[in-house]
Amino acid sequence: GQNIDQPTEMTATEGAIVQINCTYQTSGFNGLFWYQQHAGEAPTFLSYNVLDGLEEKGRFSSFLSRSKGYSYLLLKELQMKDSASYLCAVRAYNTNAGKSTFGDGTTLTVKP
Amino acid sequence: DAGVIQSPRHEVTEMGQEVTLRCKPISGHDYLFWYRQTMMRGLELLIYFNNNVPIDDSGMPEDRFSAKMPNASFSTLKIQPSEPRDSAVYFCASSGRNYGYTFGSGTRLTVV
Numbered sequence: 001g002q003n004i005d006q007p008t009e010m011t012a013t014e015g016a017i018v019q020i021n022c023t024y025q026t027s028g029f030n031g032l033f034w035y036q037q038h039a040g041e042a043p044t045f046l047s048y049n050v051l052d053g054l055e056e057k058g059r060f061s062s063f064l065s066r067s068k069g070y071s072y073l074l075l076k077e078l079q080m081k082d083s084a085s086y087l088c089a090v091r092a093y094n095t096n097a098g099k100s101t102f103g104d105g106t107t108l109t110v111k112p
Numbered sequence: 113d114a115g116v117i118q119s120p121r122h123e124v125t126e127m128g129q130e131v132t133l134r135c136k137p138i139s140g141h142d143y144l145f146w147y148r149q150t151m152m153r154g155l156e157l158l159i160y161f162n163n164n165v166p167i168d169d170s171g172m173p174e175d176r177f178s179a180k181m182p183n184a185s186f187s188t189l190k191i192q193p194s195e196p197r198d199s200a201v202y203f204c205a206s207s208g209r210n211y212g213y214t215f216g217s218g219t220r221l222t223v224v
Contacts, residue, residue: 098142102157
């Protein structure tokens with residue numbers, strides 16, 4: 001099976017930088033995803049990492065270390081609209097190759 | 113592309129009634145997923161299909177739940193009979209080869 005851990009809640013200030021961590025345990029890792037979900041809305045895809053290293057996309061970056069079973073999502077120049085839940089999801093390399101398992105999400109509150 | 117289309121957006125029904133949720137995935141996506149989300153349990157995978165074939169239905173709570181995918185452009189999730197504990201937001205998602213999910217807007221189900 002898969003086990004995914006994320007902090008439940010985080011608070012940060014507008015304009016600051018915040019790092020949301022995700023640790024996972026899985027047999028046959030085959031990719032990690034980050035999704036953003038605003039209250040009352042559906043999750044939306046943010047990033048995908050399958051190799052070690054940092055993937056940058058505008059204000060958002062995602063990092064992966066497969067040997068440590070660790071990823072983080074880095075949000076720079078925080079804006080009020082970044083207040084949302086951030087979900088880490090892991091895909092395993094097995095017969096259920098299309099399926100991702102989601103963590104419980106980290107609720108980020110951005111304050112003025 | 114219109115994205116993943118779900119209907120209805122909201123459903124209020126009485127306990128014991130049949131409920132049918134509908135989903136149209138993105139054209140060309142070969143995976144379709146049904147998730148349920150509640151505050152207590154987060155995102156739970158109910159069932160998923162690959163090329164219209166059910167692959168993993170281990171998350172379906174019980175026999176009251178059933179799902180079908182008669183063709184590549186349509187899927188249904190049916191609950192019969194419905195119970196108050198089924199109240200949740202039900203998301204449909206589809207994915208293609210990059211395995212990132214695109215979620216529909218969800219159906220908010222309330223069973224009274």
